[in-house]
Amino acid sequence: MIEFYTVMEGVIAFFLVAGGVFAFIGALGLTHLRDFYMRLHGPTKTTTLGVGCVLIASMSYFSLVEGGLSYQELLITIFLFVTAPVSAHLLAKSALHQKLARFESTRGDIAEFREQDEDDEDEDARRLP
Amino acid sequence: MIPVQPWLPMPLLSVLLLAMWLMLQQSLSLGQLLLGGFLALVIPLVTQPFWESQPTVKRPWLLLRYVLRVLGDIIVANYEVSKLILNPRSRMSPVFIEYPLELKEAFTITILASTITLTPGTVSANLRRDRRTLVIHALNADDVQATIDKIHQRYERPLKEIFEC
Numbered sequence: 653m654i655e656f657y658t659v660m661e662g663v664i665a666f667f668l669v670a671g672g673v674f675a676f677i678g679a680l681g682l683t684h685l686r687d688f689y690m691r692l693h694g695p696t697k698t699t700t701l702g703v704g705c706v707l708i709a710s711m712s713y714f715s716l717v718e719g720g721l722s723y724q725e726l727l728i729t730i731f732l733f734v735t736a737p738v739s740a741h742l743l744a745k746s747a748l749h750q751k752l753a754r755f756e757s758t759r760g761d762i763a764e765f766r767e768q769d770e771d772d773e774d775e776d777a778r779r780l781p
Numbered sequence: 782m783i784p785v786q787p788w789l790p791m792p793l794l795s796v797l798l799l800a801m802w803l804m805l806q807q808s809l810s811l812g813q814l815l816l817g818g819f820l821a822l823v824i825p826l827v828t829q830p831f832w833e834s835q836p837t838v839k840r841p842w843l844l845l846r847y848v849l850r851v852l853g854d855i856i857v858a859n860y861e862v863s864k865l866i867l868n869p870r871s872r873m874s875p876v877f878i879e880y881p882l883e884l885k886e887a888f889t890i891t892i893l894a895s896t897i898t899l900t901p902g903t904v905s906a907n908l909r910r911d912r913r914t915l916v917i918h919a920l921n922a923d924d925v926q927a928t929i930d931k932i933h934q935r936y937e938r939p940l941k942e943i944f945e946c
Contacts, residue, residue, distance in 0.1 A: 681866040701859040737898035744906035760877030
């Protein structure tokens with residue numbers, strides 16, 4: 653009969669490897685994708701799950717070794733999930749503001765890329781109380 | 782629910798702060814309880830001017846279902862984005878989408894934008910000043926209308942039910 657600890661070792665190892673693979677793919681996306689906006693997708697998604705997997709592994713390892721429930725990793729996960737989208741949003745927003753070049757086949761002609769709309773937005777700003 | 786008092790403007794935030802403090806310290810000693818309680822009272826008072834509106838969770842069970850759904854979608858999102866990154870031949874058709882918002886409150890819009898960023902192939906890029914349009918960048922969306930409908934059905938409507946109805 654296989655021991656409980658052996659099984660848990662396998663599970664923890666699986667999560668560590670999976671986390672590493674996802675984080676690696678996220679990093680790979682940074683080099684392989686074609687423009688800034690597409691590159692944003694790598695870090696926001698794959699890295700989140702990569703770190704999530706490592707944290708699950710850490711949680712199960714320390715719960716097993718030290719006894720009791722190790723829940724500090726849960727906090728890290730929550731902080732990560734709250735902050736990652738915000739930084740991605742700000743990066744994308746500033747990229748739009750700078751009108752960074754898009755990959756040629758990008759569709760969707762949005763106001764942010766048109767020249768004359770810069771003035772409209774300034775007007776909006778002036779109208780705010 | 783704990784009633785709102787002048788010295789306790791945001792009861793839910795205070796409870797969360799105290800819980801988070803105790804979890805970070807991993808202790809339930811009297812000293813930590815007092816310090817955490819002090820912080821839980823002072824931080825909401827000091828930051829109150831920054832909060833535009835106070836979110837009220839009207840249906841906690843729906844919120845739980847929403848969180849589980851988003852977690853599931855994050856895993857799917859990772860699989861799909863990984864596939865796109867690893868396959869050098871995949872023809873991507875990135876697109877900017879103007880998403881018409883139905884939500885009104887800043888807090889709920891923030892949650893929706895974060896969810897969009899965390900889930901399959903979409904990153905929220907800009908919230909227009911009038912708060913009625915959210916600009917989204919999709920990594921690979923052939924049908925823009927389908928993406929908009931999916932976000933509306935899957936995320937915006939539940940959020941509206943939970944927080945604003």
